[in-house]
Amino acid sequence: MKKVYLDNAATTPQDPEVVEAMLPYFKEHFGNPSSIHAFGQKAKEGIDKARKIIAKKIKANPDEIIFTSGGTEANNLALKGIAHTQKAKGNHIITSQIEHHSVLNTARQLEKEGFKVTYLKVDKEGLVDPKELEKAITKETILVSVMAANNEIGTIEPTRELAKVARSHKIYFHTDAVQAFCKIPFDVGWGIDLASFSAHKIHGPKGIGALYIKRGTKIQPRQVGGHQEFEKRAGTENVPAIVGFGKAVEIYNVDELRKIAELRDKLIEGVINKIPKVKLNGPKEKRLPNIANFSFLGVEGEALLMELDSKGIACSTGSACAAPTLEPSHVLQAIGITAIVAHSSLRMSLGKENSEEDIDYVLEILPQAVKNLRKISPF
Amino acid sequence: MYTKKVIQLFKHPHNVGKIKNPDGLGKAGNPVCGDIMWIYIKIGKNKKGEETIKDIRFSTFGCAAAIATSSMVTDLAKGKTISEAKKITRKDVADELGGLPPVKFHCSNLAVDALHKAIQNYEKKKHK
Ligand code: FES
Numbered sequence: 042m043k044k045v046y047l048d049n050a051a052t053t054p055q056d057p058e059v060v061e062a063m064l065p066y067f068k069e070h071f072g073n074p075s076s077i078h079a080f081g082q083k084a085k086e087g088i089d090k091a092r093k094i095i096a097k098k099i100k101a102n103p104d105e106i107i108f109t110s111g112g113t114e115a116n117n118l119a120l121k122g123i124a125h126t127q128k129a130k131g132n133h134i135i136t137s138q139i140e141h142h143s144v145l146n147t148a149r150q151l152e153k154e155g156f157k158v159t160y161l162k163v164d165k166e167g168l169v170d171p172k173e174l175e176k177a178i179t180k181e182t183i184l185v186s187v188m189a190a191n192n193e194i195g196t197i198e199p200t201r202e203l204a205k206v207a208r209s210h211k212i213y214f215h216t217d218a219v220q221a222f223c224k225i226p227f228d229v230g231w232g233i234d235l236a237s238f239s240a241h242k243i244h245g246p247k248g249i250g251a252l253y254i255k256r257g258t259k260i261q262p263r264q265v266g267g268h269q270e271f272e273k274r275a276g277t278e279n280v281p282a283i284v285g286f287g288k289a290v291e292i293y294n295v296d297e298l299r300k301i302a303e304l305r306d307k308l309i310e311g312v313i314n315k316i317p318k319v320k321l322n323g324p325k326e327k328r329l330p331n332i333a334n335f336s337f338l339g340v341e342g343e344a345l346l347m348e349l350d351s352k353g354i355a356c357s358t359g360s361a362c363a364a365p366t367l368e369p370s371h372v373l374q375a376i377g378i379t380a381i382v383a384h385s386s387l388r389m390s391l392g393k394e395n396s397e398e399d400i401d402y403v404l405e406i407l408p409q410a411v412k413n414l415r416k417i418s419p420f
Numbered sequence: 421m422y423t424k425k426v427i428q429l430f431k432h433p434h435n436v437g438k439i440k441n442p443d444g445l446g447k448a449g450n451p452v453c454g455d456i457m458w459i460y461i462k463i464g465k466n467k468k469g470e471e472t473i474k475d476i477r478f479s480t481f482g483c484a485a486a487i488a489t490s491s492m493v494t495d496l497a498k499g500k501t502i503s504e505a506k507k508i509t510r511k512d513v514a515d516e517l518g519g520l521p522p523v524k525f526h527c528s529n530l531a532v533d534a535l536h537k538a539i540q541n542y543e544k545k546k547h548k
Pocket of ligand 1: 483484
């Protein structure tokens with residue numbers, strides 16, 4: 042059966058070159074980077090190189106990159122670390138309604154500790170308005186955290202403008218750049234104090250990410266022990282994964298993005314032309330090149346996902362039926378989509394492995410799948 | 421997460437569709453996740469003269485588990501007498517399917533509810 046993977050916003054296949062680069066660090070370069078001998082130093086070289094590559098990509102200094110176990114840990118470290126360090130200055134944090142759960146649930150935990158959190162509303166394209174941020178700031182505000190791009194609908198936030206607002210009030214600005222990383226221009230010089238990244242969304246290994254922390258930023262570590270990661274994150278480094286992360290960034294080919302965007306547009310056009318009663322969710326323009334999110338009215342998303350899966354097509358849904366909480370996607374709700382439309386949603390996220398034929402195949406299978414399920418539907 | 425039986429019935433559900441002028445129509449909705457299930461029944465009589473479910477159909481706006489459980493409920497009810505059909509429980513359905521993930525229990529409730537409501541609807545009409 043043909044297989045088409047359209048869930049690259051969840052995770053991506055690892056690039057063979059990345060795997061190749063990691064292998065020696067499982068074998069001959071197995072040393073502990075904290076060791077002084079040659080074995081240790083060889084491993085340390087691998088880490089240093091990766092750190093430089095990642096720093097360069099976002100125009101930071103290598104000592105501003107802290108490796109973590111992934112985007113989730115980076116977000117936890119950023120929010121809790123700043124909140125706990127700045128507690129004496131104030132107890133107010135601002136974020137948005139469409140953040141990833143690793144930001145939202147961290148914010149909720151901080152609320153339980155006594156912090157006040159404002160969740161900024163977004164417009165129907167998913168955009169946070171810098172003016173709304175300005176209005177939400179109080180004397181107590183210590184941190185603003187707004188994602189660089191959204192994982193469900195692909196909205197690209199006005200990060201530069203948001204950072205500027207925070208900076209003008211001397212408030213720390215953090216951004217979850219996990220989905221945006223490598224896909225859109227990103228520069229910490231925009232006034233960003235902290236930013237989270239993950240390797241496995243860009244063809245790197247799982248279990249590794251990073252937090253950019255601007256020089257001079259005081260942050261309370263979450264995990265203490267040895268002196269690793271500039272005393273900001275203790276524990277022996279995951280050397281092979283770090284090396285793989287560096288390689289993934291090094292070989293990331295921005296030219297592929299144009300092809301991906303073209304395929305995505307072909308997909309969107311085909312879906313809209315071939316399938317009646319379909320809605321494109323999210324922004325028209327300010328959208329990541331790889332994400333498309335649709336609602337097929339009258340069709341439940343999980344059932345559609347399973348139907349497509351049985352034909353070799355992998356994607357994801359914001360339907361309540363697919364959520365462990367049985368609640369529709371908070372992102373779709375935040376952009377004003379009714380529960381019933383969110384219920385019919387399907388996210389397709391493309392990657393560099395996708396071809397023209399893949400999209401043709403989807404455009405052949407999807408209309409039939411929707412038709413079949415509509416036959417079952419009472420609507 | 422789903423058993424083979426669930427997937428198989430989801431892909432090839434039985435008794436899908438509507439019945440024109442049904443003797444009973446049961447509509448169940450799920451306040452939790454917003455799913456909707458309609459069951460249509462046609463009543464007949466067996467040799468003993470007892471009322472039976474002669475034909476039964478369903479339509480749903482629900483997940484894969486909802487589709488599979490509706491298929492199973494309608495199969496279980498078809499040909500049964502009304503009093504037998506009333507005794508079908510969520511557990512019967514889930515057992516026949518080889519189990520359901522806990523988060524999907526309510527989907528089987530939905531199907532059973534719709535069946536019971538269809539029978540009620542028929543009985544109400546009859547006693548008018
Ligand atoms: S019908 Fe919604 S979870 Fe099954």
